[in-house]
Amino acid sequence: MANSYDIIVIGSGPGGYVTAIRAAQLGFKTAIIERSHLGGICLNWGCIPTKALLRSAEIYHYFQHAKDYGLSADNVRFDAKAVVERSRGVSKQLNTGVGFLLKKNKVDVIWGEATIDAPGSITISATPDAPKGALGGGTYKAKHIIIATGARPRVLPGLEPDKKLVWTYFEAMVPPAIPKSLLVVGSGAIGIEFASFYRTMGAEVTVVEVLPQILPAEDAEIADLARKRFEKQGIKVLTGTKVTKLDKGADSVTATLETPKGPQTITVDRVISAVGVVGNIENLGLEKLGVKTDRGTIVTDGLGRTNVPGIYAIGDVAGPPMLAHKAEHEGTLTVEAIKGLPVHALEKTRIPGCTYCHxxxxxxxxxxxxxxxxxxxxxxxxxxxxxxxxxxxxxxxxxxxxxxxxxxxxxxxxxxxxxxxxxxxxxxxxxxxxxxxxxxxxxxxxxxxxxxxxxxxxxxxxxxxxxxxx
Known part of the structure; x- marks a missing residue:
């Protein structure tokens, strides 16, 4: 059957496309389903474009400190639009590369949104983003279905993004201009990277963290050193602090903060909500199938297997650590286990974490x-x-x-x-x-x-x- 495969992967982020390519290498007839853009969030709106922005900020920083190296650079300035365009160009180049790799490895790309009707059967609803003549809507069969739908920004009550004054990382990556002042809510890797970028580009930045330590996943000694460096750069850091209210003006936001020293307010041009991510588990048909989930992610056994035979999950949607390299490795292990190769469950304590701030x-x-x-x-x-x-x-x-x-x-x-x-x-x-x-x-x-x-x-x-x- 034309619409029948050994393995279908839902989602073409780093976990999904790597999984599909490895499956094809192992001899499986493979397809991948994508609703909007190859490469997923990481390549298009996460890991890669943020590093391009941070690289521009790094070079700008070196220009500003040219005299420290015996050099002279006068009238140093930046073009925010050009900085963003470079970042988007890097993503576009890699997006095209993913398409080439999938074609090279004979992985079929199906465009649309997937619903799993039963183990082995998927219905695809066509989306307007599908390229002309591409595979799209219909019913597809697969012996093994691997969910790699990733995650999206977590939204907290009272911190709902509006794309103008309150941003998630999507809006923070494509600012029409660098705001003069910025409040970053959350001090994990995403929040700290944006705080570092915008501070280097001249914004007054305040970081708010509800826990007593910034970078909560890091060693306390390293986090303390990082805080001192950030504060030396002019970033204001408030730990043990919670945002209780946002009052929006025409072009600014006043945040009410609950701090260890009592309530206070701060008015800024923009707010970035960086309070984590949540897995994309909705509208896949998981409840009907009885696939076990926990706190917004799919429960697996370490080799991608869910409690329902023939259905697997990898990457962010399968739980922390929510990192691209974890997704890639997890997906590879999953298809190798399906093939019957000798593999062992992913050892999560050996997965590195990186934050690309300065x-x-x-x-x-x-x-x-x-x-x-x-x-x-x-x-x-x-x-x-x-x-x-x-x-x-x-x-x-x-x-x-x-x-x-x-x-x-x-x-x-x-x-x-x-x-x-x-x-x-x-x-x-x-x-x-x-x-x-x-x-x-x-x-x-x-x-x-x-x-x-x-x-x-x-x-x-x-x-x-x-x-x-x-």
């Missing part, structure tokens, strides 16, 4: 607090960037690498970094964790000089009383 933040494994909670007797190593020659030469001496080991075995439990390019450095620790590395392998490894990677080595040495450059 300074960058990256981590993997257990925080110091979580390691102690788990009952480990630990050794902790720290190495500051100020002791690293490459960091000083780059003009980026403010940073820290922190490593955590089990004392009795030397097993690496976690690593937490803040500073220049740590989103690239973290992969060394990810590989070490996957290889179940002890301190001895890291100590014996030869790190090139001069590089920022030497901070990894020195942090391990410090955990065992052997650091050289501090």
């Amino acid at each position: 300074p960058q933040i990256a981590s993997v494994g257990l925080t110091e607090a979580k390691a102690k909670e788990a009952g480990y007797d630990i050794r902790v190593g720290r190495f500051p960037f100020v002791g690293n020659g490459k960091a000083i030469a780059l003009g980026e001496p403010e940073g820290l690498v922190k490593t955590i080991f089990e004392k009795s075995t030397g097993r690496l439990l976690g690593a937490h970094l803040i500073g220049a390019e740590v989103t690239e450095l973290i992969q060394g620790f990810v590989i070490a964790l996957n290889l179940e590395t002890t301190e001895q392998e890291l100590i014996d490894a030869v790190f090139p000089h001069p590089t920022l990677s030497e901070t990894i080595h020195e942090s391990v040495l410090d955990a065992y009383g052997r650091a050289i450059h501090i």
Whole structure:
């Protein structure tokens, strides 16, 4: 049958398209369903375009500090429209690339919205975004249906976005102009990245976090260092604070805040709501099928399998951590398990997290607090960037690498970094964790000089009383 497949993937974000390509590589007749744009939120409205914006901000920052490098750059300014256009252009290029990869791997793309009628059967409602002549509405059959529908911004009562004064990340990525003042509600990766971008571009930024620590998922020591750096840059940070009311004016918003010191108000041009995301589980037919969900996401067994045979879920819609690279790996494991290959469930503690603010933040494994909670007797190593020659030469001496080991075995439990390019450095620790590395392998490894990677080595040495450059 023309409309019959081995595997159909619903959603073409990073998890979905990677899953479909891997399925095709394994010999499955594969199709992917998309309602609006290939590449999903990450490529079109998340990971990729925000990094393009942050890159523009980074270069603008260096222009502003040219004299620190013995250079001169006069009358430095930016064009907000051009900055946004560059970001959208990067997304468009990668969007086109996803289409090419799917075609290359002979994955059929079906345009429309999917409803699962029963295990093995999907009805597609056509959407106006479908390219001319593309596969669209109808009934399709598949032995295995993989849900990869991603997530959307969480909306809290009283913080409903209106696309003009109160933004989600969608509007924050395409501002018609840089607002003079901004309130960011939520200090996770999304909130902090936008706070960093807009502050660098000249906005007065206030970040509000209901918990006592910004970047709540990060190690407390790293989060504290980040807060000090942000405040030094002029970002106002309010922790233990809740937004209780928004009063909208013609072109501004007055927020009422409940702070540890009592209520206060702040008036800003725009508000960004960055209070997390929620899985796209609606209108898929899951309730009728009895697919188990929990707190807005689909419950799976670690290999993508739901409680209903033949139906799987991967990525954001399958629960935290809601990261593109987790979705990709989870999807790959799922189709390899379907194929019967020897795979094991995803080890979520080995998934790195990265925040692309200035300074960058990256981590993997257990925080110091979580390691102690788990009952480990630990050794902790720290190495500051100020002791690293490459960091000083780059003009980026403010940073820290922190490593955590089990004392009795030397097993690496976690690593937490803040500073220049740590989103690239973290992969060394990810590989070490996957290889179940002890301190001895890291100590014996030869790190090139001069590089920022030497901070990894020195942090391990410090955990065992052997650091050289501090």
